[in-house]
Amino acid sequence: xxxxxxxxxxxxxxxxxxxxxxxxxxxxxxxxxxxxxxxxxxxxxxxxxxxxxxxxxxxxxxxxxxxxxxxxxxxxxxxxxxxxxxxxxxxxxxxxxxxxxxxxxxxxxxxxxxxxxxxxxxxxxxxxxxxxxxxxxxxxxxxxxxxxxxxxxxxxxxxxxxxxxxxxxxxxxxxxxxxxxxxxxxxxxxxxxxxxxxxxxxxxxxxxxxxxxxxxxxxxxxxxxx
Numbered sequence: 001x002x003x004x005x006x007x008x009x010x011x012x013x014x015x016x017x018x019x020x021x022x023x024x025x026x027x028x029x030x031x032x033x034x035x036x037x038x039x040x041x042x043x044x045x046x047x048x049x050x051x052x053x054x055x056x057x058x059x060x061x062x063x064x065x066x067x068x069x070x071x072x073x074x075x076x077x078x079x080x081x082x083x084x085x086x087x088x089x090x091x092x093x094x095x096x097x098x099x100x101x102x103x104x105x106x107x108x109x110x111x112x113x114x115x116x117x118x119x120x121x122x123x124x125x126x127x128x129x130x131x132x133x134x135x136x137x138x139x140x141x142x143x144x145x146x147x148x149x150x151x152x153x154x155x156x157x158x159x160x161x162x163x164x165x166x167x168x169x170x171x172x173x174x175x176x177x178x179x180x181x182x183x184x185x186x187x188x189x190x191x192x193x194x195x196x197x198x199x200x201x202x203x204x205x206x207x208x209x210x211x212x213x214x215x216x217x218x219x220x221x222x223x224x225x226x
Contacts, residue, residue, distance in 0.1 A: 037063065037064045037067045037068075037117075037118060037201060037202050038118075039060055039064070039092070039117050039118050039202070040060060040092075041092065042090060042091055042092045042093075044056060044060075045057050045060075045085070045091040045092070045095075046089070046091075050089070052084075052085045052089075052091065054082075054083050054084075057083045057085075057091065057095070057097065058081065058083055058097065060117060061083065061097045061115045061117070062077075064115070064117060064202045064204075065115070065204070067202075068143075068144040068145070068202075068204060070143070070144060070204055075099070076099060080099050080100070081097065081098075081099050082097065082098060082099070083095070083096065083097035083098075083115075084096065084226060086123055086219075086221075086224045086225070086226070087223065087224060087225035087226075088123075088166070088221070088223060088224065090166060091120075092117065092119065092120060093119070093120065093121065093164055093166055094120070094121055094122075094123050094164075094166055095117070095120050096114060096115065096116055096120065096122050097114075097115040097116075098112060098113060098114050098115060099112070099113050100112050100212070101113065103211060103212050104211065105132060105133060105211045105213075108133065108134075108210050108211045109208075109209070109210060109211065110136075110138075110207070110208075110209045110210065110211055110212045111206070111207070111208065112206075112207040112209065112212070113204065113205070113206055113207070114140070114196075114203075114204070114205040114206075114207055115202075115203075115204055115205075116145075116147065116196070116197075116198035116202055116203040116204075116205070117198065117202050118198060118199070118200050118201060118202045119197065119198060119199075119200060120197070120198050120202070121164060121166075121167070121195060121196065121197040121198070122195055122196050122197075123166075123167060123195055123219055123220065123221050123224060124150070124167060124170070124171050124172065124173055124193055124194065124195040124219065124220040124221070125193070125194070125195065125217060125218060125219045125220065126191050126192060126193045126194065126218055127190070127191065127212075127216045127217060127218070128191060128216040128218060129190075129216060130213045130215045130216040131215075132211070132213045132215065133210065133211045133213050133216075134190070134210060134211075135190035135191050135216065136190070136209055136210050136211065136212055136213070136216065137186075137187055137190050137209060137210050138186070138187055138207055138208065138209035138210070139184055139185065139186030139187070139207070139208050139209070140179070140184060140185055140186070140196070140205050140206070140207050140208075141182075141183075141184040141205065141206040141207075141208065142179040142180065142181055142182065142183055142184070142203065142204075142205055142206075143181060143204040143205065143206055144181060144202075144203065144204040145181070145198060145199055145201045145202045145203035145204060146178065146179065146180055146181075146198070146199030146201060146203060147178075147179050147196050147197065147198050147199065147203040147205055148162070148176050148177065148178050148179070148196065148197050148199070149176070149177045149178075149179065149185045149194065149195075149196050150163075150171070150173040150174060150175065150176055150177075150194060150195050150196065150197075151173050151175050151177070151185075151187065151188065151192055151193070151194045152172060152173050152175065152188075152192050152193055152194075153175035153188070154175055155174035155175060156174060156175055156176040159174040159175075159176060162176065162197075164197070166221070167195070167220075167221065170220050170221060171195070171220065172193045172220065173192075173193045173194050173195055179205075193220065214226070
């Protein structure tokens, strides 16, 4: 019998091993980061009318932050903290939360924190130059959990199995890089298509970038709205 190992099965297997270690009292603080935050089903994030419930989503992210021992300053509990489902109605598959700590057009730099629940993805997108600035370039530094970055280039052997059904037929970026806490990845060039997906324990990712202009943001999926 032949078994195909995908990114998901490898990460999930690591989480299972960590859970066993913690159960017998031999896990480290790094191990505890890999213990999966369970989260909720997709229906939890939508009201009876089908509208996205941003407050329910924020509450879940706060729970995940507490699970990781991530500090929650007052600003993060205020209006600067945002979340969205990309108008796709599948928040547990395609959704995110974030806060722009800074986004300085004059000096061309940005600091952004990204929060992803277990298995959640930021859909494929890219950034164009606008009247306000150059095409955004960026890199990501994983703080907690695990995340797989997808960029253009040689497709990873298991990409067809790893890409969620929502994106499987349209994703251009199929070259995978798995990040663990403390590791980082970056775009190879401006205007490169890219996306990311959290592991089964969720992810908190710091993004360092040039100025972010929403007018230059483009998505591969035709139904996405912000």
